[in-house]
Amino acid sequence: MSGTIFTRNRSVSIFITVLTLLAIAVTALSEGYGTGALSVSFTKVLGMTLCLCLAALAMDLVWGYCGILSLGHFAFFGLGGYMIGMWLMTARTEQVVRANLSEAVIPPTEGEITAATASQIFSVVGATDWPWMWAASDSLILSLVLVVAVPGLLALVFGWLAFRSRVTGVYLSILTQAMTLALSLYLFQNDTGLRGNNGLSGLQNIPGLETVGQDRISIWFFWGSALALGLAYIGAAWMVSGKFGNIIRGIRDDEQRVRFLGYRVEIYKLFVFTFTGCLCGIAGALYYPQAGIINPDEIAPIASIYLAVWVAIGGRGRLYGAVIGAAAVSLLSTYFTGGRAPNLDLGLFTIDWVDWWPVLLGLGFVLVTLFAPKGLGGLVDLIIRKDRA
Amino acid sequence: MSTLLEVQGISVSFDGFRAINNLSFAIGAREMRAVIGPNGAGKTTFMDIVTGKTRPDAGTVRWGELGVSLLSMSEAEIAQAGIGRKFQRPTVFEDQSVWDNLRLSLKKPRGPIAALFDRVSDADRARIAEIAAEIGLSDALDRMAGILSHGQKQWLEIGMLLVQDPRLLLVDEPAAGMTSDERAHTTALLKRLAEHHAVVVVEHDMDFVRRLGCRVTVLHEGSVLAEGSLDHVMADQRVIDVYLGR
Ligand SMILES: Nc1ncnc2c1ncn2[C@@H]1O[C@H](COP(=O)(O)OP(=O)(O)OP(=O)(O)O)[C@@H](O)[C@H]1O
Ligand SMILES: [Mg+2]
Numbered sequence: 070m071s072g073t074i075f076t077r078n079r080s081v082s083i084f085i086t087v088l089t090l091l092a093i094a095v096t097a098l099s100e101g102y103g104t105g106a107l108s109v110s111f112t113k114v115l116g117m118t119l120c121l122c123l124a125a126l127a128m129d130l131v132w133g134y135c136g137i138l139s140l141g142h143f144a145f146f147g148l149g150g151y152m153i154g155m156w157l158m159t160a161r162t163e164q165v166v167r168a169n170l171s172e173a174v175i176p177p178t179e180g181e182i183t184a185a186t187a188s189q190i191f192s193v194v195g196a197t198d199w200p201w202m203w204a205a206s207d208s209l210i211l212s213l214v215l216v217v218a219v220p221g222l223l224a225l226v227f228g229w230l231a232f233r234s235r236v237t238g239v240y241l242s243i244l245t246q247a248m249t250l251a252l253s254l255y256l257f258q259n260d261t262g263l264r265g266n267n268g269l270s271g272l273q274n275i276p277g278l279e280t281v282g283q284d285r286i287s288i289w290f291f292w293g294s295a296l297a298l299g300l301a302y303i304g305a306a307w308m309v310s311g312k313f314g315n316i317i318r319g320i321r322d323d324e325q326r327v328r329f330l331g332y333r334v335e336i337y338k339l340f341v342f343t344f345t346g347c348l349c350g351i352a353g354a355l356y357y358p359q360a361g362i363i364n365p366d367e368i369a370p371i372a373s374i375y376l377a378v379w380v381a382i383g384g385r386g387r388l389y390g391a392v393i394g395a396a397a398v399s400l401l402s403t404y405f406t407g408g409r410a411p412n413l414d415l416g417l418f419t420i421d422w423v424d425w426w427p428v429l430l431g432l433g434f435v436l437v438t439l440f441a442p443k444g445l446g447g448l449v450d451l452i453i454r455k456d457r458a
Numbered sequence: 459m460s461t462l463l464e465v466q467g468i469s470v471s472f473d474g475f476r477a478i479n480n481l482s483f484a485i486g487a488r489e490m491r492a493v494i495g496p497n498g499a500g501k502t503t504f505m506d507i508v509t510g511k512t513r514p515d516a517g518t519v520r521w522g523e524l525g526v527s528l529l530s531m532s533e534a535e536i537a538q539a540g541i542g543r544k545f546q547r548p549t550v551f552e553d554q555s556v557w558d559n560l561r562l563s564l565k566k567p568r569g570p571i572a573a574l575f576d577r578v579s580d581a582d583r584a585r586i587a588e589i590a591a592e593i594g595l596s597d598a599l600d601r602m603a604g605i606l607s608h609g610q611k612q613w614l615e616i617g618m619l620l621v622q623d624p625r626l627l628l629v630d631e632p633a634a635g636m637t638s639d640e641r642a643h644t645t646a647l648l649k650r651l652a653e654h655h656a657v658v659v660v661e662h663d664m665d666f667v668r669r670l671g672c673r674v675t676v677l678h679e680g681s682v683l684a685e686g687s688l689d690h691v692m693a694d695q696r697v698i699d700v701y702l703g704r
Pocket of ligand 1 (some may be wrong): 496498502503505546551
């Protein structure tokens with residue numbers, strides 16, 4: 070029970086090694102810094118996958134360890150994306166506006182530039198003024214703070230109301246679904262200030278880095294995502310390896326017993342729920358600049374359900390399980406729904422993977438539940454045990 | 459002898475059914491008390507009320523020398539005030555080792571930040587070893603709680619109460635499902651505990667209660683039917699009626 074987290078939990082050293090090797094390999098094969106075998110778009114897919122793994126890690130903490138089946142954590146992910154997206158869009162649009170107006174005979178005032186930027190951003194929803202929620206969008210620092218603070222605050226308020234009233238189990242799951250649904254419906258409205266179903270776009274253009282090509286930026290974001298995932302993994306492993314981990318697993322298995330040992334279960338749940346909400350916010354803020362666009366569809370309730378499915382397939386209650394599940398399923402999903410998978414001709418009819426992928430995923434989910442209840446991560450145990458035997 | 463817990467005139471109804479009916483009960487600081495009564499007499503519900511799980515419709519529950527009311531406190535606060543509870547069905551964290559079960563029960567700050575930064579001190583280690591010896595699980599510390607025998611789980615749960623250093627232990631059917639050997643161990647354990655704690659034991663088995671050799675409170679239909687030594691209450695005609703059927 071002593072030593073650092075690296076010696077206490079072997080999966081940490083293995084995970085960090087694998088992640089580092091992956092980062093080196095991707096860099097060596099990238100267009101920006103290596104041989105160019107990996108296209109920019111595929112590099113982005115890999116970077117985005119790491120962000121999804123980070124969200125799955127958070128999901129595993131809150132569900133796999135603490136037993137709270139939240140079906141709303143993707144809302145926090147999306148909010149993180151929106152928070153950084155506002156800054157990206159504002160800064161980028163302002164540059165374009167400045168460039169356009171620089172030709173003008175009379176130099177424009179700062180006020181005119183801000184107004185022109187606003188009308189450029191909001192004309193798609195028929196508005197010309199800055200909505201209140203864009204107040205921080207001209208400051209990178211503030212926007213970065215909001216990436217953590219806004220999802221965190223939503224999780225805190227929601228969690229406080231739910232846990233205080235001792236809402237648990239399926240009722241809590243339904244409540245979290247309602248939360249994401251409400252949020253996505255709210256964002257879909259044109260007049261709520263986040264450009265309705267247009268969402269925020271052009272997020273891949275990083276202000277100040279115009280001279281750097283996407284070939285390099287994609288690698289930088291890949292590194293950033295890998296760093297965030299690695300740090301979060303170490304942090305999460307540290308959290309669950311000590312007494313805190315014993316307590317939240319106790320809450321998962323027998324909430325009542327923990328309460329009668331003198332622990333305020335609600336506070337622990339709130340802590341984990343909020344912390345993982347913040348983690349998802351960070352993951353989203355790294356994801357959407359790579360995706361280039363965010364719209365309310367991203368926050369649709371189904372996205373949060375997928376997050377739970379990844380963790381279930383990967384194996385909940387083990388951190389690497391969540392990462393394996395998210396990586397495997399989201400990469401396969403990109404493959405099958407991206408039109409790259411060859412259609413399967415069965416004679417009578419053709420299996421078009423774009424349509425059939427959800428069926429395959431559902432089938433995989435059922436098979437894993439039936440034959441590998443501990444998920445893909447559980448298979449790792451089997452291998453390790455064979456090794457020892 | 460000073461009173462540690464004083465329950466006065468509590469009543470509670472579930473959907474119109476009176477599970478506890480104007481019940482009063484008191485126990486001193488170093489006293490052992492057996493609570494007996496037929497199924498459905500309200501024994502577990504009584505513990506639910508004392509530990510804050512169920513709120514009574516009427517009555518008072520006072521605790522300690524200052525007589526603070528427990529009724530406005532949460533389960534966690536009541537536990538921290540020094541009341542430990544063993545459930546009727548043994549509840550330990552089956553997925554965790556015996557050592558972990560004891561560690562997370564240790565009397566230490568209960569907040570999440572404190573738990574995150576908690577380190578096992580030498581004192582903690584000694585305390586866990588001491589309690590493990592007390593409950594006869596010294597050799598099982600590394601074992602998962604889930605694979606312990608039924609009796610060992612009951613002891614572990616008692617051990618989890620002990621490391622909290624409570625002043626009052628509420629023990630619901632500690633000997634249920636135990637072999638006679640295990641029962642003898644449990645009797646000895648409870649008697650040792652009563653030297654330093656107040657202990658309330660709910661039990662059905664008369665032989666077991668006899669071996670505890672303490673005062674007995676008989677509950678029936680949510681109220682106290684009789685109280686005194688076992689021989690005294692067993693001589694009471696109403697107790698005989700209740701136990702032997704009318
Ligand atoms: N939450 C509840 N809702 C409805 N009825 C309840 C509830 N808790 C207890 N009861 C009822 O109250 C009565 C007393 O139950 P209690 O569990 O306290 O009995 P007991 O003396 O512990 O019995 P046993 O010896 O079987 O454990 C029973 O009739 C039970 O059905
Ligand atoms: Mg009972």
